[in-house]
Amino acid sequence: MNVLSKSFYQYRRISKILKLFLIIAGPGIIVMVADNDAGGITTYAATGAKYGYDLIWFLLLLGPIAYFIQEMTVRLGAVTKRGHAEAIFDAFGRFWGWFSFFDLGLTNQLTLITEFIGMTAALSIFHFPPVLTVVIVIILMGLMVLQGKYWTWEKLAIFFCLINLIYIPAAFMVHPSVTEILKSGFIPHFPTGNPGDLFFFLMANVGTTIAPWMVFFQQSSVVDKGMKEKDIPWGQFDTIVGAFFTVVVAIFCVILTATVLRGVDIESAAQAAQMLMGIDKYVGVFLAIGLFDAGFLGAICISLATSWAIGEVFGWAHSLNYKVREAPWFYAYYFLSLVIAGIVVLWPGAPLVLITLFVQVIATTLLPAALVFLILLLNNKELMGEYKNNTWQNVVNISIVIALIILSTGYALSALFPNIFK
Amino acid sequence: MNDSNDSFNKPNSFLESIHEINEKYKTPRIHMTRMVRISLVALRVYLLVMLLILAYKFATLVIH
Numbered sequence: 001m002n003v004l005s006k007s008f009y010q011y012r013r014i015s016k017i018l019k020l021f022l023i024i025a026g027p028g029i030i031v032m033v034a035d036n037d038a039g040g041i042t043t044y045a046a047t048g049a050k051y052g053y054d055l056i057w058f059l060l061l062l063g064p065i066a067y068f069i070q071e072m073t074v075r076l077g078a079v080t081k082r083g084h085a086e087a088i089f090d091a092f093g094r095f096w097g098w099f100s101f102f103d104l105g106l107t108n109q110l111t112l113i114t115e116f117i118g119m120t121a122a123l124s125i126f127h128f129p130p131v132l133t134v135v136i137v138i139i140l141m142g143l144m145v146l147q148g149k150y151w152t153w154e155k156l157a158i159f160f161c162l163i164n165l166i167y168i169p170a171a172f173m174v175h176p177s178v179t180e181i182l183k184s185g186f187i188p189h190f191p192t193g194n195p196g197d198l199f200f201f202l203m204a205n206v207g208t209t210i211a212p213w214m215v216f217f218q219q220s221s222v223v224d225k226g227m228k229e230k231d232i233p234w235g236q237f238d239t240i241v242g243a244f245f246t247v248v249v250a251i252f253c254v255i256l257t258a259t260v261l262r263g264v265d266i267e268s269a270a271q272a273a274q275m276l277m278g279i280d281k282y283v284g285v286f287l288a289i290g291l292f293d294a295g296f297l298g299a300i301c302i303s304l305a306t307s308w309a310i311g312e313v314f315g316w317a318h319s320l321n322y323k324v325r326e327a328p329w330f331y332a333y334y335f336l337s338l339v340i341a342g343i344v345v346l347w348p349g350a351p352l353v354l355i356t357l358f359v360q361v362i363a364t365t366l367l368p369a370a371l372v373f374l375i376l377l378l379n380n381k382e383l384m385g386e387y388k389n390n391t392w393q394n395v396v397n398i399s400i401v402i403a404l405i406i407l408s409t410g411y412a413l414s415a416l417f418p419n420i421f422k
Numbered sequence: 423m424n425d426s427n428d429s430f431n432k433p434n435s436f437l438e439s440i441h442e443i444n445e446k447y448k449t450p451r452i453h454m455t456r457m458v459r460i461s462l463v464a465l466r467v468y469l470l471v472m473l474l475i476l477a478y479k480f481a482t483l484v485i486h
Contacts, residue, residue, distance in 0.1 A: 092462070093450035094443070099469075314439055365472045372461050380452060409472075416479045 024234035027221035032242025033161040037298030038118025048257035056185030063247035074235035077222030085309035118295035121270030134342035170286035203411035220308035364412035
């Protein structure tokens with residue numbers, strides 16, 4: 001009887017914690033899973049095909065890196081009740097405010113175009129014409145926000161995050177060697193070959209881990225959700241869960257292409273899906289669905305990040321809890337950014353390759369600023385009070401920020417000048 | 423949830439809004455410690471270098 005009552009008590013306790021987590025969970029999981037966007041999936045697919053399982057251990061390191069950066073946005077948003085764009089204007093003045101604002105707008109719009117490229121390429125495998133894909137995406141994304149509740153939008157976004165886990169069954173379907181994965185994937189080592197190529201792939205994987213929009217998105221999302229200081233531990237746990245999922249998805253994507261496409265030079269995830277269709281139809285279909293979902297998740301977060309930033313800076317109503325008539329400018333920009341991205345992708349002869357190349361470079365001009373501002377704001381006692389960074393957090397976070405700036409700058413330079421590190 | 427500001431929902435003019443923002447954020451509120459100053463100078467130098475590299479790349483693309 002005693003055992004039974006203890007078990008029942010434990011069950012009630014765990015179910016209560018789980019229910020509370022499901023209420024609080026959202027921004028961390030969404031931003032982390034959306035980090036595996038169309039560009040990210042292409043990077044992982046190419047990494048697996050090029051180096052097999054050899055770089056899985058490196059992907060494991062990226063989870064904590066993403067967590068430590070994004071965790072700061074949870075504290076900053078919950079304490080200041082301000083998005084990152086507004087926080088920069090307020091703390092650093094108009095020069096840095098306008099710089100971050102315009103750079104974010106440009107970077108996000110270009111990244112949004114690359115998400116649309118990924119989505120149209122993914123659905124073209126199922127013979128969907130690009131125009132139909134663009135229309136479906138805009139309608140779906142419109143329906144997600146127009147219902148006027150942040151909570152509903154968040155749970156719908158989490159549903160799309162779950163679809164991102166499709167790479168797990170896909171990887172199992174190609175029967176990878178578990179022994180080989182454990183032997184070559186989880187023991188840190190650098191594979192042989194051209195050091196320049198290896199450096200490029202390492203930088204590309206780091207480059208996809210933290211993007212400027214993630215910092216802006218999660219902070220605004222925390223504010224829109226109405227999280228308070230007491231919710232910070234839950235927000236941190238939400239971010240840990242998200243970081244775990246983003247690494248799991250990345251690893252299974254690498255396992256998938258490492259098992260069946262080893263030695264193939266992959267230029268896009270859509271190309272990998274096409275190739276997989278020839279090997280195993282269902283695996284190819286899974287990869288294509290995953291690619292579409294990755295682009296979709298990226299697109300919903302990026303377009304919202306910009307809309308929130310515009311609302312914050314101009315003082316316009318900017319919440320998913322408002323109806324269209326209450327926040328017309330917020331929704332107007334949201335749709336405008338989607339329509340612009342759709343038109344560019346459908347435009348005959350649009351310089352899509354050039355856009356894909358320059359998006360990383362332009363993002364690199366914003367990333368150091370966003371990260372440095374994050375560290376400075378988190379060290380401001382007046383602003384953060386007891387939630388400011390402690391010494392240990394500063395050592396970890398500043399080291400990560402310096403490493404991220406060096407590696408993402410290296411990646412941007414090698415994108416501009418392909419032979420620079422060879 | 424964020425508070426809406428009705429006056430901003432119907433802006434008089436875009437330029438007026440820009441002017442208001444510039445006035446509102448004229449002075450940085452953060453205390454300019456040595457760490458903040460060094461970080462901001464380093465950021466300016468970094469951005470200038472990146473801008474020059476981008477300009478060079480564009481120039482060489484146009485020439486070729």
